[in-house]
Amino acid sequence: MTATGIASTPPSILVCLKFVPDPAQLQADSATGRPDLARAPIRISTFDENAIEAALRLAAEHAGRVVAMSLCAQVPPKDVVLKALAMGVAAVYLVRDDERLAHDPLRVATVLAAAARTIAARESLARWDLVICGEASADEYNQQVGPRLAASMNVPAVTYATALSLEGGVLRAERGIEDRTEVLELEPPALITVGTEINTARMPTVLQIMGAGRKPLVELALAELAGIDVAQLEALPGIELLDVFSPPSVRKRIAISGDSAGEIAADLLRRLGIDGEVTF
Amino acid sequence: MTTDRDNQRDGVLVFSENAEVLGELLTLGRQLATRLGRPLAVAAVGSNAQELLKEGLARGADEVLVVAASAGNAAVPDESIPVALCEVIRTSIPTIVLIGATRNGAELAARTAQFLQVPCACSCVAMELDDAGGLRVDRRVYGGRFVSRQLLQAAPRVATVPPRRFPRAENVAEPRGTSRSLSIAVPAARLRTLSINPRSRSQVDISKAQVIVSAGRGVKQMEDLAQLERLASTLGGVLAGSRPLTGDVDWLPVDRRIGLSGQTVKPNLYIACGISGQIEHIVGMKGARTVVAINNDVKAPIHQEADYSVVGDLYEIVPALLEACEKAKGKRT
Numbered sequence: 001m002t003a004t005g006i007a008s009t010p011p012s013i014l015v016c017l018k019f020v021p022d023p024a025q026l027q028a029d030s031a032t033g034r035p036d037l038a039r040a041p042i043r044i045s046t047f048d049e050n051a052i053e054a055a056l057r058l059a060a061e062h063a064g065r066v067v068a069m070s071l072c073a074q075v076p077p078k079d080v081v082l083k084a085l086a087m088g089v090a091a092v093y094l095v096r097d098d099e100r101l102a103h104d105p106l107r108v109a110t111v112l113a114a115a116a117r118t119i120a121a122r123e124s125l126a127r128w129d130l131v132i133c134g135e136a137s138a139d140e141y142n143q144q145v146g147p148r149l150a151a152s153m154n155v156p157a158v159t160y161a162t163a164l165s166l167e168g169g170v171l172r173a174e175r176g177i178e179d180r181t182e183v184l185e186l187e188p189p190a191l192i193t194v195g196t197e198i199n200t201a202r203m204p205t206v207l208q209i210m211g212a213g214r215k216p217l218v219e220l221a222l223a224e225l226a227g228i229d230v231a232q233l234e235a236l237p238g239i240e241l242l243d244v245f246s247p248p249s250v251r252k253r254i255a256i257s258g259d260s261a262g263e264i265a266a267d268l269l270r271r272l273g274i275d276g277e278v279t280f
Numbered sequence: 281m282t283t284d285r286d287n288q289r290d291g292v293l294v295f296s297e298n299a300e301v302l303g304e305l306l307t308l309g310r311q312l313a314t315r316l317g318r319p320l321a322v323a324a325v326g327s328n329a330q331e332l333l334k335e336g337l338a339r340g341a342d343e344v345l346v347v348a349a350s351a352g353n354a355a356v357p358d359e360s361i362p363v364a365l366c367e368v369i370r371t372s373i374p375t376i377v378l379i380g381a382t383r384n385g386a387e388l389a390a391r392t393a394q395f396l397q398v399p400c401a402c403s404c405v406a407m408e409l410d411d412a413g414g415l416r417v418d419r420r421v422y423g424g425r426f427v428s429r430q431l432l433q434a435a436p437r438v439a440t441v442p443p444r445r446f447p448r449a450e451n452v453a454e455p456r457g458t459s460r461s462l463s464i465a466v467p468a469a470r471l472r473t474l475s476i477n478p479r480s481r482s483q484v485d486i487s488k489a490q491v492i493v494s495a496g497r498g499v500k501q502m503e504d505l506a507q508l509e510r511l512a513s514t515l516g517g518v519l520a521g522s523r524p525l526t527g528d529v530d531w532l533p534v535d536r537r538i539g540l541s542g543q544t545v546k547p548n549l550y551i552a553c554g555i556s557g558q559i560e561h562i563v564g565m566k567g568a569r570t571v572v573a574i575n576n577d578v579k580a581p582i583h584q585e586a587d588y589s590v591v592g593d594l595y596e597i598v599p600a601l602l603e604a605c606e607k608a609k610g611k612r613t
Contacts, residue, residue: 023423023559024581035426105390106399140421140428141540141559142402144390151394156359156470159387162527172474176527177383178534178541183474197527237434239399244421244428251571252587264590265600268572269608271588277491277549277570278515280609 011064011129011166011188013055014116016149017084017092018045019076020139028246035244042076044084047134049201050194054164055132056088057199062166064129069093069119071111073103075219085212086204093119095220098230102238109148110233114225116153121226122218129188130171135160135195146193155189162197288343289373290435291318295365296380297326297358297388299335303448305378305441306339308407310449312376315409319343321372324459325364327355337457339449345372350463358384360466362391367464369396374436376415381440383541389440400438401430403540403563405445415439423581424562442563444487444544482533484518491517492547494538494565495531497524498554498575498594502531507598508553514605515549522561539564553594557582574598 021040029036044052055066068089070076075094084092095115101107120128131153133146150157162181163174171190175182176197204212222228254271258264272278292313294305302322313320321343322336329346336344347364349356356364365388369377379389381403393400405427406418415437421428432439486492493512495505505519512519519536526537538545539561550568555561557573557580565571566585573586574594583589590597 021422023425024556024579026422026425028426035422104399106393106397109394138423138559141419142390143386144393144400144402147387147390148394151362151391157387157391158471160383176534180476180478182476185472185474186470195527196524200528237398239401240431240433242416242429242431244426246425247427249584251585253584254588255583256588256590261592261596261600262604264592264597265604268588268590268601269604272549272570272572275570275587278605278608280605 011058011062012120012123012125012127013059013064013066013130013132014119014128015048015051015055015066015068015089016112016131016133016145017048017052017068017070018134018137018139019043019070019072019080020045020137023138033246035246042080044080045134045138047136047138047195050196050198051132051134052084052087052089053199053201054161054192054194055130056202058130058164058166065090067091067093067119067123069095069112069115071095071097071108071115073097073099081217082209082212083204085215085217086208087202088208089215091123091216091218093218093220095225096222098222098233101233102241104239105142105144105148106236107233107238109145109152110236111222111225111228112145112149113152114228115220117227118220118225127189131155131189131191133191133193135193146191150191153189153191155191156186157191157193158184158186159193161192161194164192164194164198288319288321290375291316291321291342291372292376292378293321293323293368293372293374294378295323295325296382297328297361297384298380298382298443299328299331300448301380301382301385301443302332302335303339304443304446305380306336306341306449307446308441309378310340312407312409316375316413318375321345321374323347323365323368325356325361325368326358329355333459337455337459338451340452340455341457343372343457344459345462346459347462347464349466351466353463356464356466357469359469359471360464362388362395363467364464365392366395367462369436371462375413377436377438379438379440381442385440389438393438396436396438398434398436398438399432400440401432402440403442404439405442407439407441420559420563422559423557424559425581425584442540442544479534481535484536486518486520486536486538487543487545489518489545489547491515491549492520492538492545492568493517493551493553494520494522494555495525495553496522496555496561499525499531502529504595505531507602511551511598511602511605514602514609517547517549520545522555552582552586553598555582556580557585
């Protein structure tokens with residue numbers, strides 16, 4: 001684990017993906033008020049696309065290789081997985097989760113740490129120089145899997161990175177938090193989490209999408225992961241999900257329309273006046 | 281026989297690296313500690329441990345556990361705060377651990393919980409004890425449009441709480457809390473901080489504004505913000521923005537960001553212009569009394585969070601609204 005380990009060899013980069021029901025297209029079931037998950041299209045979680053992009057840019061600069069992994073109870077639609085491959089990821093590993101197990105960050109990070117080891121071995125790598133995760137998932141927004149995975153893999157982490165570079169075997173990351181930005185340096189192996197600030201994720205071309213079908217898409221079962229004991233996973237304390245519901249809206253949800261922008265503006269202003277929100 | 285140690289266990293422990301947020305956690309922490317009939321403790325760790333110690337005692341904590349590095353009694357560096365928190369938790373055996381959900385707080389809560397092999401409920405907007413001692417929390421999920429109600433059963437129950445969710449605990453007339461010193465062996469540093477740059481701050485405090493006009497990705501160029509600023513000032517308010525405009529591009533200072541990673545605001549009137557309404561944003565503006573959404577995408581979630589929603593081009597609606605406001609204002613003056 002020395003700084004020189006990466007300087008001479010191209011970096012190996014692992015990206016963690018979560019396939020989520022697209023929150024922008026998720027509707028509440030009219031009868032139950034619960035999210036109608038079955039009808040929302042599945043997509044790669046937004047920040048994870050930024051993670052792919054950050055990995056690909058670093059790999060392109062240093063002739064590195066990018067592999068992605070995901071832990072999922074159900075295999076996502078093929079075209080959604082193909083998008084990651086079409087963007088430029090060399091291989092995607094899908095770890096099939098046990099549906100009976102809760103999908104909380106403690107278990108997810110524990111399984112992903114084992115999956116990272118197993119996939120490194122399959123890729124004939126001694127280690128991952130860099131693991132990149134989205135800073136939070138678009139569905140649950142826990143902001144936990146990245147730092148938990150770093151703890152589990154015993155590697156240093158920079159969360160909320162807004163810029164990333166690799167020079168002479170040393171990683172340099174800018175980190176953006178509420179009141180300041182920080183510039184940090186660290187030696188691989190390391191883990192980085194990213195949001196939309198770091199880049200704009202590329203859209204694959206039709207040719208790239210067609211070519212992606214030939215790239216490896218590997219399914220792994222929990223039992224195939226080194227050092228994972230399903231009984232132990234079951235014994236981990238979990239968070240019990242009591243309910244997911246659409247909170248009763250306090251909003252009036254009145255659509256304002258009209259033949260012209262002027263008409264709309266006048267109607268809106270009149271209503272805001274009646275509500276007492278505009279007082280001139 | 282009960283010892284002092286027994287009297288201090290099973291309580292509530294709070295931590296934030298931000299003294300103001302720590303004060304807020306003391307409000308919620310005291311409510312929970314009172315319900316449990318157990319003590320309220322503060323962990324004071326990091327470069328400002330002494331400030332956190334003072335804040336904790338002044339605002340009514342029963343005990344403050346101050347952690348220093350065993351070598352030279354120095355401050356615990358940021359990257360080792362989770363190690364220090366684990367030590368505090370092992371020592372004080374709390375039943376509930378609350379951590380401020382700043383970005384640093386979110387990271388160190390996750391790392392601490394992974395070391396302890398326990399779950400963590402993050403950014404909880406409501407919290408309640410059930411009769412069995414479990415902690416029931418509400419979190420916003422799926423773009424903020426749904427609430428996930430979850431139950432933390434096993435102790436320590438770790439949860440993070442967004443800044444400004446609770447009022448700061450008052451200073452107590454006669455602080456009665458005690459302090460205790462702990463030390464940890466700090467692991468070798470793996471991160472080197474090359475520089476720390478404070479973000480530029482604007483002169484306005486959007487969290488206190490009565491009227492907010494807020495700009496999102498629908499705004500095409502920085503110059504276009506001038507018109508929104510004019511609308512805001514005509515209404516006696518201020519201009520703020522969503523994450524894309526205060527992060528992806530620096531069109532507005534980051535202290536004008538509304539949302540999970542920015543400010544939580546409670547204006548009387550909130551006008552969202554070209555904002556789609558991701559969870560990141562909704563969490564920050566939920567408390568507004570009246571919400572107007574102007575967005576040309578009928579499917580944008582912001583329309584579900586609005587009292588008045590205009591499905592239209594902000595480049596047509598905003599000038600018309602500004603004109604109508606100026607006209608109405610002109611009549612009065």
